[in-house]
Amino acid sequence: MPRTLLLPVKVKLLREFFRRERRLPGYREMLGLFGYRSKNAVFGLLRRLERAGYVARNAAGKLAPTGKLAGTVRLLGFVQAGFPSPAEEELVDTLSLDEFLIRRPEATFMLTVNGDSMIEAGIHPGDIVLVERGTAPRPNDIVVAQVDDEWTLKYYAKDRQGVRLDPANAKYRSIRPKRSLTIGGVVRAVIRKYGS
Amino acid sequence: MPRTLLLPVKVKLLREFFRRERRLPGYREMLGLFGYRSKNAVFGLLRRLERAGYVARNAAGKLAPTGKLAGTVRLLGFVQAGFPSPAEEELVDTLSLDEFLIRRPEATFMLTVNGDSMIEAGIHPGDIVLVERGTAPRPNDIVVAQVDDEWTLKYYAKDRQGVRLDPANAKYRSIRPKRSLTIGGVVRAVIRKYGS
DNA sequence: TATTATACTGAACTTTGGTTCAGTTTCAAG
DNA sequence: CTTGAAACTGAACCAAAGTTCAGTATAATA
Structure with a gap:
């Protein structure tokens, strides 16, 4: 396995991008975002993100972020467990308040x-x-x-x-x-x- | 001006699409969504949506929805004014709870x-x-x-x-x-x- | 009635997206 | 050390995005 950024770090970068732009970066943008030199590296990353549930395909095969990626707030149980340290923050899934609170x-x-x-x-x-x-x-x-x-x-x-x-x-x-x-x-x- | 769907109706369709897919439709998808037969019609519509503030371009010229389009909740003042009728619902702007409540x-x-x-x-x-x-x-x-x-x-x-x-x-x-x-x-x- | 602005059709074209294939690097397990 | 899996590079290719241009239809205005 080549030395590379861990998947949670990439997820974090994607989250920040999506929050800024309200869209996923394109292939070209991901090359810069993740430091790749080959489009196929992006292709492979998307496959891994799909397996991990951060992006999903619709019926037509188009990729889109899931709530897990597009959310804004980090989920935490009760305070008693203590606050997460900065190191583990990337591992916590996010939630969109809109989707959490609004059904229709x-x-x-x-x-x-x-x-x-x-x-x-x-x-x-x-x-x-x-x-x-x-x-x-x-x-x-x-x-x-x-x-x-x-x-x-x-x-x-x-x-x-x-x-x-x-x-x-x-x-x-x-x-x-x-x-x-x-x-x-x-x-x-x-x-x-x-x-x- | 050819008889066509009003802009608010198209905005409503776009909102529904974005809520479902968490992304804007592509040119091909917009052709079906709005009943156009020419890609240039989509191009023109995007120009109008940009002028109206529903989509915006970043530094690189890439289009993305604004909070006005990507929001989920309709804004309303006080109840005394009465509830909006279905006809005027499309004219009311939307807000994202995430962006409303979360600064960092x-x-x-x-x-x-x-x-x-x-x-x-x-x-x-x-x-x-x-x-x-x-x-x-x-x-x-x-x-x-x-x-x-x-x-x-x-x-x-x-x-x-x-x-x-x-x-x-x-x-x-x-x-x-x-x-x-x-x-x-x-x-x-x-x-x-x-x-x- | 002619004029003008707007919204479109249709075609051409360049760029990017998306995928596939062959080969390379890195690390971990046998 | 060898083997194998995983993550990459690089190249090729087609489909779709995105833009431009020339022309048409519609409706409001002079």
């Missing part, structure tokens, strides 16, 4: 929360909720609902009398729709961003 | 929270925190810290006596490091995922 991209929206009606559920004003439209809410789901011309976040509940919307804040009361009830969507995730 | 991808990790020491700050057990390593914490930042061989989440504070770690839970007390203090990283975002 065409139906998912971001909203900024501006009330405190769900604060006891850990949803604060200024938080961002990912809302999925066109899905029937199930009991205990948090929904975006229009009541009396105002949109709010509430727990969705059902009992003998019908649909009930419950806040997660002792200051507010449960609501029962009189005439109409508009469900904007179901909250699939909450995001709070610190700083900037 | 190479130094950012995901951790699952398994204590309640920050529950009054809206960080519950089972939540996920995005931790950025290698950044000096500033007062009021939430940090992942190792105290007495145990890792926990705490507010980072400084006073006359030195560094202090404050919980956001009346059940626990502030901590002052005796010998050593290890800061694993600064919490940049909190994520809570519902269902599955």
Whole structure:
């Protein structure tokens, strides 16, 4: 085996490239990126990356990065295990937050929360909720609902009398729709961003 | 101007393709995707997409999608404005959660929270925190810290006596490091995922 | 009505992608 | 030391990407 960069190092380089450019480098670019002088070396590397699950072919045989390569965040278990050292960082797989949090991209929206009606559920004003439209809410789901011309976040509940919307804040009361009830969507995730 | 698909419709098709394949379609694929018969039609479309900011060229002239195209979530203001109708959905720009939440991808990790020491700050057990390593914490930042061989989440504070770690839970007390203090990283975002 | 800008078709051409083949270097195992 | 597997170089080749040019169809504007 000729002295060469280890595969994890190459994966790291590819990850950085993909993050910068939002695409895989071409053959010519990989020659420079990995210090190869032959296109067949790139060809062989791609075969190894495919076996390792970093790139995959579609039905037509076209190569594309997988979530394992195109992801942004490193996965880690619980903190107790300690933080990974810089040396082993390249060995940790990555995950895309988009793919982790969103099932139906065409139906998912971001909203900024501006009330405190769900604060006891850990949803604060200024938080961002990912809302999925066109899905029937199930009991205990948090929904975006229009009541009396105002949109709010509430727990969705059902009992003998019908649909009930419950806040997660002792200051507010449960609501029962009189005439109409508009469900904007179901909250699939909450995001709070610190700083900037 | 010949009757043709509107640009937003084409953007939508491209978005769906990029989400599926994690790459832009090639010229041949775009011919089928948009119903063109000439490669030069694709060439012209790419010029228009570039002017509209959906794709961009790097220094070497290579085309790649921008965040506006490669994003996953639709942006929306406050709920009060109402939800967008299906017709106008294509006009709304998208955002990538990865790019929105992560500044330094190479130094950012995901951790699952398994204590309640920050529950009054809206960080519950089972939540996920995005931790950025290698950044000096500033007062009021939430940090992942190792105290007495145990890792926990705490507010980072400084006073006359030195560094202090404050919980956001009346059940626990502030901590002052005796010998050593290890800061694993600064919490940049909190994520809570519902269902599955 | 003529004019002009835009979006296309179709063809030609150069560059790069993608693959195959023959041979070379390096290391580890027998 | 020999053998063999793995990673490479270098060359050849076809398909696809990417660009350019000449010309056509459509719709808004003067």
